[in-house]
Amino acid sequence: MRVLNYLELEDRLDRSGIATSVDHQRRALADAGVDVVTAPWTDGHPGWAVGGKLAFDDPVFESYDIAHCNMIGPGSVAVARHAKRNDIPLVLHAHVTREDFRGSFRGSNLVAPALGEYLQWFYSQADQVLCPSEYTKGVLEDYPVDAPIEPVTNGIDTEPLEGFEGYREEYRERYDLDGMVVFTVGSVFERKGLTTFCELAQETDYDFAWFGTYDDGPQGSAAVRKWTGDPPENVTFTGWVEDIRGAYGAGDVFLFPSKVENQGIVVLEAMACGKAVVLSDIPVFREYYEDGHDCLICSDEGEFREALERLEADPDLRERLGENARETAREHGLDRVGDRLVEVYEGLV
DSSP: OEEEEEOTTGGGSTTSHHHHHHHHHHHHHHHTTOEEEOOOBTTSSHHHHHHHHHHHOOOSBOOOSEEEEOOOSHHHHHHHHHHHHTTOOEEEEOOOOHHHHTTSSTTHHHHHHHHHHHHHHHHTTOSEEEESOHHHHHHHHHTTOOSOEEEOOOOBOOGGGTTGGGGHHHHHHHTTOOSSOEEEESOOOGGGTHHHHHHHHHHSOSOEEEEBOOOOSTTSOHHHHHHHHSOOTTEEEEEOOSOHHHHHHHOSEEEEOOSOOSOOHHHHHHHHTTOEEEEEOOHHHHHHOOBTTTBEEESSHHHHHHHHHHHHHOHHHHHHHHHHHHHHHHTTBHHHHHHHHHHHHHHHO
16 A cells, blocks of 8 residues: 655644644554655656656656645645546545634634635545544534544654653753743644743742744734743743753643644643643543543633642642553554554555
């Protein structure tokens, strides 16, 4: 079986959760013995491929048995049309929804309704839609998307996290962090709970650190510009860090007050590192995690503050939650991702 696993704009999405999910897919498929091609064009770029077709009558598209697209742009539309014309089974992976696009960039809330209409049309072309969770499946069914939809975890690759403990002192010293450090990882968006994160910092004495890039230019939202431009004294926005192990080494309590997630790979990363995890009370977290067992789930700022106070006062609770979190992360190993994808592909061919 030869599978196209295509991420449009891959070079621009290399720091995104989507790119991480696609990396997980490709590694899992390779481990499962699947022949994977990552670009649909015979010459590596659509322009060169079309030029070859015109000049030498060369084929534009590579040869593959399954087309699996992970983005929603014109390149993915071209692949979808080629697949439908040539009876190639088409899998579209719904990493993007109208709901999780809101609160990302300046103007994203205005664009979201039109995006929802486009996504309904685009995903409905698939022979199979995959998505990260039952929650996301329900969102897509409400559009409605006219195609079968199945959830497949994004998975967790623990290899890049190995040895994170050894980075603790270096990164805590670099960012002047002390005591019980409350932290999160990923791009800085209001949708990720930025305001809650900063307001909690203002109400407490802990050091807070957000490891991830942020846009303080015209594309950044007002909230991002406000908080990153003038953060509370005990909040550090690190920007890009060259080794993510430094973030998980430096931090003690992973705080993720996100408003909308399709799964949240960084949560699984924190869990794989045995961190105590504090999450917002949203459907996808209730689906995957258990309050009081592998995390603490909070519905408002008061509950978040109480959770942090409990974790500071009770190191045994931090340790217990972390150990259970490790077990949860193991349930999302890449072997399970590979097995599930192969099962889906075999059902289509």
